[in-house]
Amino acid sequence: MVNTEGQLYTIEGIAASVLVMTTIYLVLSTTTILTPGETHVYDMQLEQLGNDILAVMDLNQTWVDNGYGYAKSPLQCYIEKDDGPGFGHRFLTLGKQTIGEENVAEINFIAIVTYRSGANINTYIFNSTRDYSRERAVKVTRWVNVNDNHSNSHLDNRNQTVLLEVLLWRG
């Protein structure tokens, strides 16, 4: 049968259980929220790495004038010769220079060249390691000035600036 004794003990028990459950929830949520905060930091580092690689590749390796009135950077030479594989090899070599882990890092990319032809903007795939399937990727870009005396069949025969975009991801 139902009796009315011990009502305050029952209420105290319910209050204590609510307190314990709230504490457990707070403790668990503080440990699991670590992950989403970290991934953005890794994206930031990867983007900086990609921009640094392109900046290094866009530096002239010599001050010698090779007949154009200026020295060319490796990046400009790769695009003028349409040498996608050469670019990709150099890019990955520079990207995997971490001390103690040379050539171990899993870095993949797709490089795209965008150029203007009259009133049209066209794009072609310069080089890629494999297809992109929705990994966490960052995009880095670099303007490259190309001489009119180039051998790239995609581009018009004139002095121009093209945009090199590299989609970059780990894994």
Add this chain to the structure above:
Amino acid sequence: MAWLNDEGQWIILMGFIISVGIFFLALLVNQSILVGQTTAEAVLDFPKSDIQDLRNEVWVIYSRYNNTPSEQDKVIRDIEVISLIKKNAVVNITPGMWRVHYFNGITNYTEVIYDANNTFFYFYY
């Protein structure tokens, strides 16, 4: 009505105070972890590299085509049109004064990189 034991009230009171203290400390820990995320997101959103790259390219154009204005205009047109389509950014380059303007809807940046008519300020390069 049950008989209540009224001993140990100070112990219970201290227990309550400490539990409230732990509750607020847990809230602080919870908030502090979000700080790294917002900082990284702010860094990723700001087009630092775009602006650095644009400045560098304007120097390249200036040094290569300074004496051939017709080539200059074509190359500047390349940058302005491709920026609009691929980067969602309005870019405006004024040759001669070499003023660069960049606007992507959030970040607005204008700089006179090299004023050929007033070289006094550039002696320290």
